[in-house]
Amino acid sequence: MPIIEARHISKKFEFYKKEEGIKSSFKNLFHREKLTKDAVKDLSFSVEEGEIVGFLGPNGAGKTTTLKLLSGIIYPTSGEMRVNGYIPWKRETLFKKEIAVVMAQKNQLWWDLPANESILLNKHIYEIPDAEYKKTLSDLVEIFGVKDLLSVQVRRLSLGERMKFEIISSLIHKPKVIFLDEPTIGLDLMAQRDMRKFIKDYNKHYKSTVILTSHYMQDIEELCSRAMIISQGEKVYDGALSDIKRDNIKILSFSVDHLNFDRDELIHFGKIRKEEEGSVSLEVVHNQVRNCLTYLLNKYELTDFSVEDLPIEDKILKLYEAGAQ
Numbered sequence: 001m002p003i004i005e006a007r008h009i010s011k012k013f014e015f016y017k018k019e020e021g022i023k024s025s026f027k028n029l030f031h032r033e034k035l036t037k038d039a040v041k042d043l044s045f046s047v048e049e050g051e052i053v054g055f056l057g058p059n060g061a062g063k064t065t066t067l068k069l070l071s072g073i074i075y076p077t078s079g080e081m082r083v084n085g086y087i088p089w090k091r092e093t094l095f096k097k098e099i100a101v102v103m104a105q106k107n108q109l110w111w112d113l114p115a116n117e118s119i120l121l122n123k124h125i126y127e128i129p130d131a132e133y134k135k136t137l138s139d140l141v142e143i144f145g146v147k148d149l150l151s152v153q154v155r156r157l158s159l160g161e162r163m164k165f166e167i168i169s170s171l172i173h174k175p176k177v178i179f180l181d182e183p184t185i186g187l188d189l190m191a192q193r194d195m196r197k198f199i200k201d202y203n204k205h206y207k208s209t210v211i212l213t214s215h216y217m218q219d220i221e222e223l224c225s226r227a228m229i230i231s232q233g234e235k236v237y238d239g240a241l242s243d244i245k246r247d248n249i250k251i252l253s254f255s256v257d258h259l260n261f262d263r264d265e266l267i268h269f270g271k272i273r274k275e276e277e278g279s280v281s282l283e284v285v286h287n288q289v290r291n292c293l294t295y296l297l298n299k300y301e302l303t304d305f306s307v308e309d310l311p312i313e314d315k316i317l318k319l320y321e322a323g324a325q
C-alpha cells in the first residue's frame with residue numbers, strides 16, 4: 001500500500017485585491033474586491049514507502065502549497081489525501097511524530113544557543129526516550145560529519161553547517177515521511193554535495209520516504225529516480241527521470257570558417273538554439289542527425305562539430321511550458 005495517496009486535491013486561496021494609495025485604501029474599507037488563486041488543481045498521485053520523489057515546477061507552480069497540504073499545515077478546498085494512513089490536516093499527534101517538514105528558508109534553531117540545545121528541545125517535544133535520542137543523534141552527526149560542532153553557538157556556524165543542524169534537528173524523531181523544500185539552496189558546491197550524500201544515506205539507513213523540491217537539477221538527478229512535475233498547479237509529468245532524459249532531441253553544434261549560413265535550410269532540420277560568429281547549435285530530432293550532418297558536410301567546410309543530448313534542464317523546461325499552454 002502506498003505511504004502517500006492524494007486524490008483530486010485542489011487548493012484555492014481567496015484574498016482581497018489591494019490597491020495602492022490612500023484613496024484606494026479608504027475605498028477598500030467599504031468595498032473589497034475578492035480574488036481567488038487556484039494554487040493546486042485536481043492533483044492525484046501516490047508514493048511508495050522508501051521512495052525519494054523529486055517534486056519540480058517553476059516558481060509559483062504550487063510545490064510549497066502541496067507540501068503544506070501533505071504535512072497538514074493547510075487543508076485543501078477539495079479532494080482526499082492520506083499520509084501514512086492519516087488525514088494530514090487533522091494534525092493528529094501520532095501523525096506529527098511520523099513526518100518532518102524541512103523548509104530551507106525557515107530556521108528552527110535558536111541562534112544564541114548551541115545546536116545541541118535546540119535539538120534537545122525537539123527530543124522533549126517528540127518525547128524521544130534517552131537511549132534512542134543518543135543513538136539517533138550520534139548516527140546523524142556521524143552521517144553529516146558535524147560531531148565537533150554540536151556545542152558551537154548556532155550564529156557562529158557557516159550556512160552549510162547550520163543547514164546540516166537544521167536537518168538533524170528536524171529528523172531527530174526519525175520521521176517516516178520527510179518533506180524537503182530546497183535543502184541545498186544557497187549552499188556552496190561542497191556543502192551541496194554533503195547535503196545530497198546525507199539525504200541519500202539517511203534514506204538508505206532509515207528507509208524513509210522523501211519528497212524533495214529543488215531548483216538544482218543535480219539534486220534531483222543524484223537523488224531521485226522518479227520526478228513529479230507541476231506547472232500552474234497541475235501535474236504535467238509523473239514518472240521515471242530516465243524517461244525524461246531519453247528525450248529524442250539532440251544538439252548538433254558545428255563551426256565553419258566563414259559566416260554565411262543558409263538559415264532557411266538549417267531550420268528545416270530543427271530549431272536554431274544558438275548562433276554566434278562561425279558556430280551554430282541546432283536542436284535536431286535524433287533520426288535526422290545523420291541527414292543533417294550529411295547536408296552540413298556537403299555544404300560547408302566544417303572546422304568542428306559535436307552531437308550532445310539536450311540538457312535535462314531544457315527537457316524539464318519544455319514540460320513546464322507544455323503545462324502552461
Ligand SMILES: Nc1ncnc2c1ncn2[C@@H]1O[C@H](COP(=O)(O)OP(=O)(O)OP(=O)(O)O)[C@@H](O)[C@H]1O
Binds near residue numbers: 063064
Ligand atoms: N496564502 C496565499 N494566498 C494567496 N495566494 C497564495 C498563497 N500561497 C500561495 N499562493 C499562490 O499560489 C501559487 C503557488 O504558490 P507556491 O508557493 O505553492 O508555489 P511554488 O511552486 O512553491 O513556488 P516557488 O518555487 O517560487 O517556491 C502562487 O501563485 C502563489 O502566489
